[in-house]
Amino acid sequence: MKLTTIICAAAFAAGAANAADVVAPSDASFTEYGEIEQSLTGVPGNPEEGMKVAIDKGLGNCVACHKIAQLPDVPFHGEVGPELSWTGEVRSEAELRGILANAKMMFPDTVMPAFYKTSGFIRPGNGYTGKAAEGDIEPILSAQQIEDVVAFLMTLKES
């Protein structure tokens, strides 16, 4: 089941961080521009793990909406959001962390999903089953996965 995979992966990835140091989704603090300045885990992100998350349909699925020229072997990059191929040059880590956690803080009404959010949903489902969510809602990505994707995005440069 998808959810369990996510949770296991999350637990595994967060292994290096002390659970007490992880900022919970409800505690993440955004600047007025929608940035999150503090790392969510205190553990530096791993860009290679971040790339896996970005292309995994059950996790970030970023390429569903964004073209990333550095991943030519990944089929089907979408066009719903802007190309990310030079994001590492134009965005700061704080901006990217904020955009990933909840892009609506920077781009109100954007269609980009919030990847580190656990409340305020309408008819939340249990993964892709079409059934109602049970119990506490997990964020789509774990704190460490957010840090990993931020690290991956920082590697995206044109030259």
Add this chain to the structure above:
Amino acid sequence: MNFKALTATIALIAAAPVVALAGGADDDTLVLNGEVEMTTKAAAPAHMADTYVDEIISGWHFRADETQALQMDDFENQGMIFVDDGLATWETVEGSEGKSCASCHESPDSMKGVAATYPKWNEDAGELRTVQMQMNDCRVNRMGAAPWKYDAKVAINVEAMIASQSRGMPVDVQIDGPVKAAWEQGKELYYTRTGILELSCASCHEENYGNYIRADHLSQGQINGFPTYRLKNAKLNGVHSRFKGCVRDTRAETYSPGSEEFIALELYVKSRGNGLSVEGPSVRN
């Protein structure tokens, strides 16, 4: 950084060939069986004045040429095989009254115009009815037969047979009078951002039609072509089942086929296609 190992795995997983990305609807013309020219693009109906959309476009325009071609010829359109099944059901006696649909309605062409105007208000029952609800009303109250499960294969096949009688006629559902409240409810649902992904129908089919989302070329999510024969599952698909799949993909708890919500949504979405030709059964991927 070394992406090689990973990207190699990805290349293996990807079974489908990479298609060239090209945005927007194409400019092809849909002519049915070399005879009937269909209206596949039209000015948006007046009620859509407050949306981004000024032209309504059939889903046919967003499909690959090969898929489009399948719909242009009834001998190529696999959906027509199911229409034949629907016709056989139409002529089959069922229920305690010893009647078939044909006993009362005779030739299927008595159904001309139905697909263009449903969902529609039924005055006697005081309710908004989809074609499937009306068919079940006839089964239960006039034939003494059991109702079909919503979007069951047999029901979809007869619905497709009925839709095929209206091909080429403009969609023209009423949106005011007694159906106004349901239409408003459908509109509300259309713009509600559901699920963990917080996406509404409009997020994809109004704000992003013409764009690719992963491998899928987003259309306006019109239902003038329903029931649709999908290459993906090789059968006819009902409107509510399609809605259900799209809501599920927002990681939401869906509504059920036949629910009040989907009936209202069907009316609203259908009204966004007022002016397009009825195409059912259409062919989609």
